[in-house]
Amino acid sequence: MMIKVFEEEDDFSDSDEEYTSTEEDSSASKPKTKEKSWTLREVKQEFLRDFKPSARETEAQTKIEHIRMEGTLADIDKYNSQFERYADDTGYNDKALMKYYRKGLPRGLVDQISYLSTQPKDLATLQKAAVKQHMIWLERQEEKTSWSKPRREEGQPGRRSQGTGSGRTRSMEVNAFQDNAPGASSITKYPPKLTPQERDKMRKEGRCFRCRGQGHMGNDCPTFPSTPPTTPNNTTWRPSIKKNCSRHRDIGSQVNTTTDNISELTTRIRALSREEKEGLLKKFVTESDF
DSSP, rough: HHHHHHHHHHHHHHHHHHHHHOOOOOOOSOOOOOOOOHHHHHHHHHHHSSSOHHHHHHHHHHHHHHSSSOGGGSSHHHHHHHHHHHHHHHHHOOOHHHHHHHHHHHHOOOOHTTTTTSOSSSSSHHHHHHHHHHHHHHHHHHHHHHHSSOOOOTTTOOOOOOOOOOHHHHHHHHHHHHTTTTTSSSSSSOOOOOOOHHHHHHHHHHTTTTTTBBBGGGGOSSSSSSOOOTTTTTOOOOOOOHHHHHHHHHHHHHHHHHHHHHHHHHHHHHHHHHHHHHHHHHHHHHHHHH
């Protein structure tokens, strides 16, 4: 009887143990968790983090490999901003980024960086070194420009800006009369040469081309006469338009008289003998001062 009871208890205990372990396994394998609500923005961020489009990475790599510090990116700050814009999307490590960064710099700037005693170890240090060396180069160029400019002598006036035509004409008139006033320098200071436009304007206004005054022409200008010959008594001879006209008329009458004399002389020579012709010819040559 004792044996029978043991068997029943044994069967009961086994059955109870098996049932309990099954319940614990099922509860452990299926934990109950509260579901999270996702926004559209969070879904997009998780997607881009886990599944970054390869086209974007390829585009960034192409940009970073061909970017150059020239043209619109000639400024070092603009070059750095454009480089950093694509650097994060390339997937390159710091060593590769430094390689392409140096490749985009001007050759002279790369040489200056290579001369540094301490070479940059990462991209950030390389960018700082490039900025510093570029600023040194700009200061050097400014110094060269200042040295190449010609220095004016002390007391020498600078180049004045050109004003209007009327203002320039008026200033030339004042300077002309001031320079030739009593007590002025013996060296005549002529006004600047007129432009074709100024000549046309002064011709319409009836002004002299030399002193810019009115009432006379350049040929008989009292302020700036033509280079005059000096007479023995140190008096200056000034040409006159009327005298020139009378002189031209005298020359014309002399030419007509000479022509008549030559015709008459030719007729007389034909009637003379050979000896007389030779003597008359010698006399004509002597008197004509040939």
